[in-house]
Amino acid sequence: MREPGNFPQNSAMPGSTLFVVATPIGNLADISLRAIEVLRQVELIAAEDTRQTQRLLSHYGIATRLISYHDFSDQSTCQRIIQRLNQGESVALVSDAGTPLISDPGYGLVTEARSHGLKVIPIPGPSAFVAALSVAGLPTDRFSFEGFLPAKAGPRGKRLRALATEQRTMIFYEAPHRINSMLQACASHFESSRKVFLGRELTKKFEQHFCGTLASARTWLAEDENNMKGEFVVVIAGGDEAAWQIARLEKADGLVAELRKEMPMKKAVAFISAFLGLSKNELYRRVLERDQ
Ligand code: SAM
Numbered sequence: 391m392r393e394p395g396n397f398p399q400n401s402a403m404p405g406s407t408l409f410v411v412a413t414p415i416g417n418l419a420d421i422s423l424r425a426i427e428v429l430r431q432v433e434l435i436a437a438e439d440t441r442q443t444q445r446l447l448s449h450y451g452i453a454t455r456l457i458s459y460h461d462f463s464d465q466s467t468c469q470r471i472i473q474r475l476n477q478g479e480s481v482a483l484v485s486d487a488g489t490p491l492i493s494d495p496g497y498g499l500v501t502e503a504r505s506h507g508l509k510v511i512p513i514p515g516p517s518a519f520v521a522a523l524s525v526a527g528l529p530t531d532r533f534s535f536e537g538f539l540p541a542k543a544g545p546r547g548k549r550l551r552a553l554a555t556e557q558r559t560m561i562f563y564e565a566p567h568r569i570n571s572m573l574q575a576c577a578s579h580f581e582s583s584r585k586v587f588l589g590r591e592l593t594k595k596f597e598q599h600f601c602g603t604l605a606s607a608r609t610w611l612a613e614d615e616n617n618m619k620g621e622f623v624v625v626i627a628g629g630d631e632a633a634w635q636i637a638r639l640e641k642a643d644g645l646v647a648e649l650r651k652e653m654p655m656k657k658a659v660a661f662i663s664a665f666l667g668l669s670k671n672e673l674y675r676r677v678l679e680r681d682q
Pocket residue numbers: 415416485487488489490491492493494516517518519562563564565589590591592593594621622623
């Protein structure tokens with residue numbers, strides 16, 4: 391038996407199906423044969439930016455009708471698409487680049503289609519974060535896709551503080567005009583020696599990769615104004631729990647030493663261990679050892 395979205399070439403397109411189609415992130419050749427076939431055969435393509443998608447369709451000689459869709463479209467656009475699906479038509483959802491719904495529109499339409507019991511079929515393909523992760527040279531067994539950090543310093547700092555203890559490799563998207571301040575914020579919330587990979591303009595003419603530390607990444611950006619142009623994926627190594635524990639204990643040693651000038655040692659240990667979330671007994675033993 392065939393799987394729902396697995397139609398052979400030139401056969402009839404299954405109706406009442408929303409196809410979520412990944413498109414290239416730069417190099418137009420990075421599109422699957424199945425994606426081209428689906429885009430050619432569906433009755434309608436719902437696109438984030440119809441002009442952008444038209445360029446891709448023209449390149450592949452596809453004449454399918456386009457409709458503009460993004461998550462802030464009025465409800466009627468979403469409902470019109472659902473209505474057409476309910477009438478038996480098939481629709482493809484695409485974004486400007488990469489996989490729809492990955493830091494891109496589509497969530498509203500997919501959830502609505504699901505709630506109507508319609509078929510929703512992925513046509514997998516490029517996504518910038520997978521491309522970057524696959525060449526970053528950082529652990530890939532567990533990772534956390536973080537998308538774009540908030541643009542404002544306050545909310546961005548809050549998010550980075552929450553990530554300070556993240557042990558998995560972290561992947562961020564960033565715009566060129568914010569890449570420098572984003573790396574600066576990361577260096578101040580994580581250690582500046584933390585390993586980082588920058589994937590700039592992946593699959594495009596001026597593709598560049600930087601592998602180094604958070605500190606050296608900013609130096610690299612400043613070296614040549616071209617290094618700061620284009621689209622970026624930032625991949626940052628997760629933290630090392632043993633290293634944090636050592637750093638926290640060293641911080642505790644310093645704070646206890648300061649507080650002991652003002653209060654008895656036991657009281658200083660109790661205060662600092664509660665403040666840093668450390669074991670009181672362990673910190674007490676450490677202080678006694680250092681005093682010997
Ligand atoms: N849906 C897309 C995907 O699957 O990757 C992501 C769309 S998001 C609006 C755009 C962001 O993705 C850019 O700001 C950049 O961070 C990243 N990006 C997209 N294309 C890229 C490329 N060719 N090279 C590096 N980063 C890219």
